[in-house]
Amino acid sequence: MDRSNRNAFMTLLTFFYKNGLWLSWPVILLGVGLLYFYILTAVRMGATYRLHTLPLVAEQTVDFDQSGVAGLWLEGPLLTSRFAGLAYELTGSDGLPVESRRALSRQRSSSFSRVRLLDHVYTIPRAGRYILRIRGLGPPQATDENHQLVFMRPHLFRTIGCVLGILLGAALTIGGIVNFFLRLSQGP
Numbered sequence: 240m241d242r243s244n245r246n247a248f249m250t251l252l253t254f255f256y257k258n259g260l261w262l263s264w265p266v267i268l269l270g271v272g273l274l275y276f277y278i279l280t281a282v283r284m285g286a287t288y289r290l291h292t293l294p295l296v297a298e299q300t301v302d303f304d305q306s307g308v309a310g311l312w313l314e315g316p317l318l319t320s321r322f323a324g325l326a327y328e329l330t331g332s333d334g335l336p337v338e339s340r341r342a343l344s345r346q347r348s349s350s351f352s353r354v355r356l357l358d359h360v361y362t363i364p365r366a367g368r369y370i371l372r373i374r375g376l377g378p379p380q381a382t383d384e385n386h387q388l389v390f391m392r393p394h395l396f397r398t399i400g401c402v403l404g405i406l407l408g409a410a411l412t413i414g415g416i417v418n419f420f421l422r423l424s425q426g427p
Contacts, residue, residue, distance in 0.1 A: 263419035270411030277404035284397060285348075290390040295321070295383045297376050301329070301369045301390065308393055310342065311359040315386040317352060322386070326374040329361050337369065338362045346395060355389065 255262060290309055291301055303309065311329075313322045329337040339361045346357040363369075371388070 259418050260422040263415045263422070266411050267415035267419070270408045270413075270415055273404055273408030274412060275408075277401045277408060281398070281401040281405070284394055284401070288392040288394045290392060293371070293388040293390075295376070295386040295388060296373070296379075298370065298372050301371050302367070303363050303369060303390075304366055306363050306365050309361050309363055309390045310357050310393060311361065312355045312389040312391055313358050313386075314353065314355040314389050316382075317349065317354050319354070319382075319386065321380070321382065322356075322358075324375050327359055328372045328374070330370050330372070331364070332368050332370075337364065344395070346398075360393075 290303070292314075293299060293301065311327060315321055327339075329339065331337060339359050342357040342360055344357075348355040
């Protein structure tokens with residue numbers, strides 16, 4: 240860093256130090272606003288990208304309104320082993336299997352009591368009725384009502400954006416609060 244850039248940087252830091260008490264409030268409000276916006280966006284994302292929620296049964300029909308990529312998410316109670324060893328096949332009304340692959344990055348979403356895990360990604364060629372078959376499921380169990388299969392549109396990059404926005408909002412809020420109380424304790 241050359242001398243003129245260093246002087247400009249020091250001038251900026253001096254300005255923030257002298258006016259830190261008053262600058263803290265807009266920074267705190269900006270941080271809280273970012274937290275509110277990105278947390279609300281993250282919560283609404285689940286409903287926005289959800290296509291179908293299906294019960295855990297050996298065979299069922301699924302109607303897709305449009306073509307495109309759809310991820311198959313496995314949803315159930317925390318620490319469930321009900322999905323272990325299962326194989327999924329989605330076929331069109333013509334009986335041909337839909338192109339699929341295992342998820343490269345096994346995205347996971349969890350709360351205190353439930354977890355959702357991305358398992359397969361399907362390329363739906365056209366709108367219409369499809370048949371989802373699950374091999375290895377075995378006889379129905381009493382806990383099957385707590386397990387679901389969810390088809391969702393991909394939303395990885397939007398999720399990453401929300402996480403980064405939440406981190407930025409938290410950093411601004413905490414930094415503003417710390418700066419306010421530090422400057423307040425030092426006096427004028």
